[in-house]
Amino acid sequence: MKKYCFGIDIGGTTVKCGFFNTEGDLLEKWEIPTRTEENGSRILPDIAQTINDKIAERGLDKGEIEGIGIDVPGPVHEDGHVDFAVNLHWGVVDIVGEMEKLTGIRTKALNDANAAALGECWKGGGAGYHNLIMVTLGTGIGGGIVINDKVIAGAHGAGGEIGHGHATEELTEPCNCGNVGCLEQVASATGIVRLAKMRLEKDDKPSVLRGRNFSAKDIWDAVKAGDEVADEIAEKFGFYLGRELSIYTVVSDPQLIVIGGGMSKAGTVVLDYIQKYYRQYAFAACKEVEFALATLGNDAGIYGAAKVVL
Amino acid sequence: MKKYCFGIDIGGTTVKCGFFNTEGDLLEKWEIPTRTEENGSRILPDIAQTINDKIAERGLDKGEIEGIGIDVPGPVHEDGHVDFAVNLHWGVVDIVGEMEKLTGIRTKALNDANAAALGECWKGGGAGYHNLIMVTLGTGIGGGIVINDKVIAGAHGAGGEIGHGHATEELTEPCNCGNVGCLEQVASATGIVRLAKMRLEKDDKPSVLRGRNFSAKDIWDAVKAGDEVADEIAEKFGFYLGRELSIYTVVSDPQLIVIGGGMSKAGTVVLDYIQKYYRQYAFAACKEVEFALATLGNDAGIYGAAKVVL
Numbered sequence: 001m002k003k004y005c006f007g008i009d010i011g012g013t014t015v016k017c018g019f020f021n022t023e024g025d026l027l028e029k030w031e032i033p034t035r036t037e038e039n040g041s042r043i044l045p046d047i048a049q050t051i052n053d054k055i056a057e058r059g060l061d062k063g064e065i066e067g068i069g070i071d072v073p074g075p076v077h078e079d080g081h082v083d084f085a086v087n088l089h090w091g092v093v094d095i096v097g098e099m100e101k102l103t104g105i106r107t108k109a110l111n112d113a114n115a116a117a118l119g120e121c122w123k124g125g126g127a128g129y130h131n132l133i134m135v136t137l138g139t140g141i142g143g144g145i146v147i148n149d150k151v152i153a154g155a156h157g158a159g160g161e162i163g164h165g166h167a168t169e170e171l172t173e174p175c176n177c178g179n180v181g182c183l184e185q186v187a188s189a190t191g192i193v194r195l196a197k198m199r200l201e202k203d204d205k206p207s208v209l210r211g212r213n214f215s216a217k218d219i220w221d222a223v224k225a226g227d228e229v230a231d232e233i234a235e236k237f238g239f240y241l242g243r244e245l246s247i248y249t250v251v252s253d254p255q256l257i258v259i260g261g262g263m264s265k266a267g268t269v270v271l272d273y274i275q276k277y278y279r280q281y282a283f284a285a286c287k288e289v290e291f292a293l294a295t296l297g298n299d300a301g302i303y304g305a306a307k308v309v310l
Numbered sequence: 311m312k313k314y315c316f317g318i319d320i321g322g323t324t325v326k327c328g329f330f331n332t333e334g335d336l337l338e339k340w341e342i343p344t345r346t347e348e349n350g351s352r353i354l355p356d357i358a359q360t361i362n363d364k365i366a367e368r369g370l371d372k373g374e375i376e377g378i379g380i381d382v383p384g385p386v387h388e389d390g391h392v393d394f395a396v397n398l399h400w401g402v403v404d405i406v407g408e409m410e411k412l413t414g415i416r417t418k419a420l421n422d423a424n425a426a427a428l429g430e431c432w433k434g435g436g437a438g439y440h441n442l443i444m445v446t447l448g449t450g451i452g453g454g455i456v457i458n459d460k461v462i463a464g465a466h467g468a469g470g471e472i473g474h475g476h477a478t479e480e481l482t483e484p485c486n487c488g489n490v491g492c493l494e495q496v497a498s499a500t501g502i503v504r505l506a507k508m509r510l511e512k513d514d515k516p517s518v519l520r521g522r523n524f525s526a527k528d529i530w531d532a533v534k535a536g537d538e539v540a541d542e543i544a545e546k547f548g549f550y551l552g553r554e555l556s557i558y559t560v561v562s563d564p565q566l567i568v569i570g571g572g573m574s575k576a577g578t579v580v581l582d583y584i585q586k587y588y589r590q591y592a593f594a595a596c597k598e599v600e601f602a603l604a605t606l607g608n609d610a611g612i613y614g615a616a617k618v619v620l
Contacts, residue, residue, distance in 0.1 A: 154563025158595035247475040253464020285468035
């Protein structure tokens with residue numbers, strides 16, 4: 001009888017580890033450092049070690065473990081190998097093959113943004129839903145498409161890479177991906193700061209954002225305080241993200257769109273600006289798609305990684 | 311031992327019927343009229359009749375029939391009911407429930423564009439692929455998203471409704487769906503005619519398209535004959551469709567994009583214009599997605615309908 005599983009979320013500096021029962025209750029979580037030296041060759045052995053230690057510490061038998069789910073920052077093929085993961089200093093790594101050899105436990109691997117989507121769908125802002133689009137608004141924009149409780153990996157590990165849909169002809173500077181005009185250039189935390197700078201340069205209208213450095217959080221604080229220029233910036237952000245999401249929904253036709261990542265901490269005001277433009281542009285059958293904030297925060301990845309082996 | 315199945319494609323004027331073996335060979339096809347009178351209440355009984363007749367005519371036992379797949383023009387829920395199908399004069403119809411009662415054979419139902427996508431993936435331009443986006447360029451634009459050999463129905467039956475992604479701020483007249491600026495307004499057969507009229511009004515540059523009524527086919531014939539204005543029109547069409555497809559591919563990340571429908575009969579020249587802009591705008595990991603023409607023509611629907619019960 002399989003009673004437990006592990007959900008592992010590998011980031012550039014720490015590896016988050018979760019020990020779950022198969023109902024999805026997080027029984028224990030801890031972190032280990034991500035040792036990226038020597039081309040990241042110690043990362044998987046370190047994870048295998050901490051898992052083997054945990055099993056011994058708890059006096060468990062490996063036969064009680066359903067599996068290990070691992071997410072990594074970068075595209076992951078369906079068979080669980082990656083061609084590269086820049087932040088981990090990895091080239092080609094067969095995550096599944098190596099982990100199964102090191103632990104003797106069935107392993108699956110997926111992209112970190114996809115894991116977050118699956119986690120939110122299972123136990124977070126999307127609990128009770130089976131079809132959703134997860135949008136992670138951080139320094140960049142991550143995403144994940146969940147259809148019938150499964151996340152779409154894609155033929156090139158790029159399923160749900162919604163930060164890189166083309167969104168505007170207004171920019172000339174390139175995105176990190178090499179293209180120009182990606183959604184994440186105008187709707188991530190750095191994107192909304194870019195929009196704000198462009199707006200402030202346009203005229204001299206007074207705003208609390210003038211004459212200082214500001215973050216995405218400062219912009220949303222100004223919006224909440226009634227700053228008119230900040231409101232215009234939020235409208236533009238909402239236009240770009242809402243319109244783009246309306247395009248994504250004619251592909252997968254979700255029940256729900258979950259907004260997470262650092263910027264979502266500003267709260268429901270973020271949803272208000274997105275929904276306004278989403279509903280304007282969305283196809284009739286998709287207009288009533290619901291919106292929700294993510295609730296699992298930094299734990300979304302370990303939940304999603306655990307779910308993928310259940 | 312189940313050896314056969316039926317694929318049924320209900321259109322507004324005729325019902326196309328296919329009798330297949332379970333390897334997917336089309337053994338026989340025929341048509342019956344679509345009787346839309348009395349709110350279309352005769353359509354399913356007529357289909358049940360022709361299926362029962364075919365089984366009797368061939369001296370088969372119902373136990374040899376794996377199932378009946380039926381596609382209809384309109385959104386179909388995953389359980390096989392529709393809320394409406396305008397062209398069939400239908401309101402709420404439980405296709406699966408009614409057909410199973412009338413025939414005693416397991417039935418599944420899906421949207422017609424989704425059936426075409428599945429058919430092309432199985433036996434047409436996408437044979438050998440498992441993940442694709444099908445684009446049907448007709449009077450409107452239909453679409454279907456195939457992921458791991460399954461077509462995405464969507465939470466509101468609107469999966470793959472890619473004709474209604476927002477594509478342009480250039481128009482003021484509404485789409486049939488009620489929105490303004492849908493992809494099908496600029497990239498369907500009627501869409502490219504709209505683009506052509508807009509281009510011709512701009513100046514007096516000579517073109518074989520001037521001073522007469524013309525169709526999408528005439529535009530592509532002019533492109534092939536080297537007409538410069540027609541080339542500009544095709545560029546604009548390629549820009550809109552190629553850019554929009556690049557946005558769709560960050561959602562489902564397909565191996566292949568299949569272009570079908572009446573306008574695809576103009577041949578690979580259509581693909582050339584689409585691919586040029588697709589590759590310009592696509593996310594790095596998706597840039598090398600392949601393009602192919604559909605090959606099943608009007609039979610795509612019956613193939614896809616048959617596939618869904620296998």
